[in-house]
Amino acid sequence: MPVKKKQPAAEVSDAAIEPEVETVAAIEPADLSWIEPKPGFKSGYAAVVGKPNAGKSTLINLFVGRKVTIVSPRPQTTRRRILGVMSTPDYQIVFVDTPGLHAPKHKLGQQMVDYAMHALPDADLVLWVCDASHTPGSEDRYIADALQREVKAPVILVLNKMDELPPEKVVPNTEAYLALLPPDAWMMVSATRGHNKEKLLDLILERLPEGPPYFPPDQLSNMSDRLFAAEVIREKALLNTYEEVPHGIAVVVEQWEDRPRNMLYIAATIYVERETHKSILIGDKGQKLKTIGQKARQELEFLLGRRLYLELWVKVRERWRDNPMMIRQLEPIE
Numbered sequence: 256m257p258v259k260k261k262q263p264a265a266e267v268s269d270a271a272i273e274p275e276v277e278t279v280a281a282i283e284p285a286d287l288s289w290i291e292p293k294p295g296f297k298s299g300y301a302a303v304v305g306k307p308n309a310g311k312s313t314l315i316n317l318f319v320g321r322k323v324t325i326v327s328p329r330p331q332t333t334r335r336r337i338l339g340v341m342s343t344p345d346y347q348i349v350f351v352d353t354p355g356l357h358a359p360k361h362k363l364g365q366q367m368v369d370y371a372m373h374a375l376p377d378a379d380l381v382l383w384v385c386d387a388s389h390t391p392g393s394e395d396r397y398i399a400d401a402l403q404r405e406v407k408a409p410v411i412l413v414l415n416k417m418d419e420l421p422p423e424k425v426v427p428n429t430e431a432y433l434a435l436l437p438p439d440a441w442m443m444v445s446a447t448r449g450h451n452k453e454k455l456l457d458l459i460l461e462r463l464p465e466g467p468p469y470f471p472p473d474q475l476s477n478m479s480d481r482l483f484a485a486e487v488i489r490e491k492a493l494l495n496t497y498e499e500v501p502h503g504i505a506v507v508v509e510q511w512e513d514r515p516r517n518m519l520y521i522a523a524t525i526y527v528e529r530e531t532h533k534s535i536l537i538g539d540k541g542q543k544l545k546t547i548g549q550k551a552r553q554e555l556e557f558l559l560g561r562r563l564y565l566e567l568w569v570k571v572r573e574r575w576r577d578n579p580m581m582i583r584q585l586e587p588i589e
């Protein structure tokens with residue numbers, strides 16, 4: 256087949272260019288009143304750390320009141336530093352979601368641990384989230400040591416998953432976690448059910464310093480809609496695959512276009528590390544990819560408040576998690 260030649264760009268001579276006329280109507284001045292410090296207003300960064308799967312992201316979504324960070328039963332779902340902002344007329348808490356602290360096995364894992372560690376020195380307080388339904392393991396000890404070393408701010412121990420904790424384990428498990436690191440305060444909660452949310456909030460507010468709001472009150476996260484869409488697609492891919500596939504998944508939104516009648520068109524590529532993973536993700540007659548696409552579309556339509564046409568592609572990038580250049584492409588830093 257003959258290769259189609261690219262059309263040359265239209266030539267424009269200087270004479271043809273009209274001087275630009277200012278046609279933009281006066282722009283409304285932005286409402287910056289939220290920046291004004293109000294007496295007694297409290298604000299601060301709360302770094303949320305803990306081992307993978309402890310429920311850090313679930314807890315942040317609970318406080319923010321909307322999903323701002325994805326959740327799955329797979330360890331290491333959170334790869335970036337994601338902020339979830341909770342604003343009221345009296346205070347603003349900026350929750351810093353961090354990848355779970357763990358011994359990294361690849362370069363991406365190292366980047367994730369670095370994100371989590373970097374959140375610590377800047378934090379006004381630290382929420383150390385543990386899975387209280389299990390006794391502490393070596394990962395919890397590793398985190399307790401890191402907190403002892405790196406953190407001067409108050410540490411609140413959040414004993415999560417109390418809904419899965421049998422009554423006879425409450426005292427021994429609590430004591431075992433308290434023995435790792437004496438926190439400034441602790442609370443048993445269930446992030447999925449919302450148990451003790453208000454009590455934990457009181458502990459946070461007691462330790463939150465006075466300060467100005469850092470974000471406008473209607474801003475819930477630091478993520479652009481485009482990045483968040485990629486995250487939601489990744490979450491649906493994680494929830495619909497098993498074993499080794501999920502860890503090597505990355506999603507890039509390649510196209511994002513407004514279409515007529517408030518329709519949004521998104522084309523995204525799901526990257527995997529192996530051909531076999533690609534066929535698992537696509538599934539028999541494309542069924543798995545279709546399910547992932549439907550679930551992502553439904554949720555994004557709800558979150559973005561508009562109709563969506565979502566097109567998904569799957570591509571292989573071998574061992575991308577060990578390749579610094581590909582990590583930059585697929586999991587860029589903010």
Ligand SMILES: Nc1nc2c(ncn2[C@@H]2O[C@H](COP(=O)(O)OP(=O)(O)O)[C@@H](O)[C@H]2O)c(=O)[nH]1
Pocket residue numbers: 305306307308309310311312313314325326327328329330331332333355415416417418419444445446447448
């Ligand atoms: N039973 C129970 N499960 C929870 C609770 N909080 C989180 N989970 C589940 O634990 C898994 C990991 O949650 P996630 O928030 O992604 O953990 P992260 O890795 O620490 O961010 C998900 O399947 C959550 O639904 C809880 O309070 N109780």
Ligand SMILES: [Mg+2]
Pocket residue numbers: 311312313325326332333352353354
């Ligand atoms: Mg997470």
